[in-house]
Amino acid sequence: MKERFDxxxxxxxxxxAPLSFFSDFKKIAANVDAIAVKLxxxxxxxxxEDMERAIRNLWNxxxxxxxxxDILIAVRATxxxxxxxxxxxxxxxxxxxxxxEGVIEYIEGTGLKKILQNKQIHNLVDxxxxxxxxxxxxxxxxxxxxxxxxxxxxxxRSYDISFRQEVYxxxxxEMQCLGSDLKRFDFVISSHIKTYLIEVNFYSGGGSxxxxxxxxxxxxxxxxxxxxxxxxxWITDGIGWKSARNKLEEAFAVIPKIYNLATxxxxxxxxxxxxx
Numbered sequence: 001m002k003e004r005f006d007x008x009x010x011x012x013x014x015x016x017a018p019l020s021f022f023s024d025f026k027k028i029a030a031n032v033d034a035i036a037v038k039l040x041x042x043x044x045x046x047x048x049e050d051m052e053r054a055i056r057n058l059w060n061x062x063x064x065x066x067x068x069x070d071i072l073i074a075v076r077a078t079x080x081x082x083x084x085x086x087x088x089x090x091x092x093x094x095x096x097x098x099x100x101e102g103v104i105e106y107i108e109g110t111g112l113k114k115i116l117q118n119k120q121i122h123n124l125v126d127x128x129x130x131x132x133x134x135x136x137x138x139x140x141x142x143x144x145x146x147x148x149x150x151x152x153x154x155x156x157r158s159y160d161i162s163f164r165q166e167v168y169x170x171x172x173x174e175m176q177c178l179g180s181d182l183k184r185f186d187f188v189i190s191s192h193i194k195t196y197l198i199e200v201n202f203y204s205g206g207g208s209x210x211x212x213x214x215x216x217x218x219x220x221x222x223x224x225x226x227x228x229x230x231x232x233x234w235i236t237d238g239i240g241w242k243s244a245r246n247k248l249e250e251a252f253a254v255i256p257k258i259y260n261l262a263t264x265x266x267x268x269x270x271x272x273x274x275x276x
Contacts, residue, residue, distance in 0.1 A: 005252045011262040012239050016147050016202050021140065028132040032125060038068040039124040045107075045116050046124070052104050059100040066097040072124070073110050074131050085109075144238075148202035149186055152235060155264065156189075159272050164188045172197075174227050178220070191271055196257075197224055198233040206243025214247035221255040233257045235264050 032039075041058065042065055048054035058065065067077075070093050075081050081093045086105060096102035107113045114120075121127045149165070156163050169175035169183040172195070187198035199217065203210055221232040234251075237260040241248050252258060259267050270276035 001252055005249050008252075008258070008260055008263070009242070009245065009248075011260055012241055013237055013261060014239050015204050016144060016151065016237065016261070017140075017204075018147070021143055021147060023133055023136055024139065024143070025133075028129065028136055031132050032129050035068045035071070035128070036125055038065040039128055041065040042068060042124050046121060047117065047119050049117060051107060051113050051117060055103050055107065056100050059103065063100075066103050067094070069097055069103065069106060070094060071128055071131060072112060074135060076135075144202050144204060145200070148235075148237070149200050151261070152187065152200050152264065155268060156187075159268050161189060161268065161271055167197075169197075172230070174230060175224070177223050177226070183220070189271060191276070192274065193276060194229055194231050196231050196233045196271070196276075198235060200235045202236065203238040203240030205238075205240045207240070210240055210244035211247045214244060214251045218251045218254050225256070231257060233259070233267065235259045235267075237261045 041062060044058055045051065045054050070077055070081075073093075075093055077094050082090055083093055085091050085096075086109070093106075096106035107116070153163070153165065165187055167185050167188040169178050169185070171188075175183070175197075185197045186200045187196075189196045189198065201213065217232070217234055221234075224230050224232040232255065234255055234257065236258070257267065267276070
């Protein structure tokens, strides 16, 4: 096992990210389009010397446009961010958009007033597109796992292997052994020999999560593998595992079927040839 584990570690890849990984422009454009009308109306504030008067004029015309102001400082209403107002009271950012006085305080307090007056922002739609692109970087960690899943799905299809994705443990009566919490498996493959319950992930960076994942799967695998017609399979990769090497090695001792991108074809061909 030691030799197999050392080989596994030596094969880990640095990244699985294509160029499309860095920014999801389809999602970014959709987020901007959803508030584009409001942003275009807020463009009225650009270059206004009497900002307070301009805000009140716009408020009288359509107070709802100001609900889009949070994104101008890279905050979403769903973030529920709090701040301190000029009276020292703790408030949600979105509460400033309920009155023209609140909007005025927000525009001044955030520094947006000078930015808008000096025309450092020429068009709020374009400006927010840039903000959304920046915020989208937070989703990269999730995209890395998604890309890994897509890669495995493509491989399975290329070998003409039938599979299901995102299947809950409740679909299998025997998996009541996992407890009351539903477990969702990334892939399920049923052959004439066994049903394989598969987890797929990729970690380009380290962190405490990797230790937790390895520990969790080390506990999960024996519960599944106690049934002769089921087996747990873990497909993972990424140099992030070098920071959690010890925990991963412990997992190797209790999970017979762990694969990376270099060895996953061994599993797939085994399924195809009926040798697993």
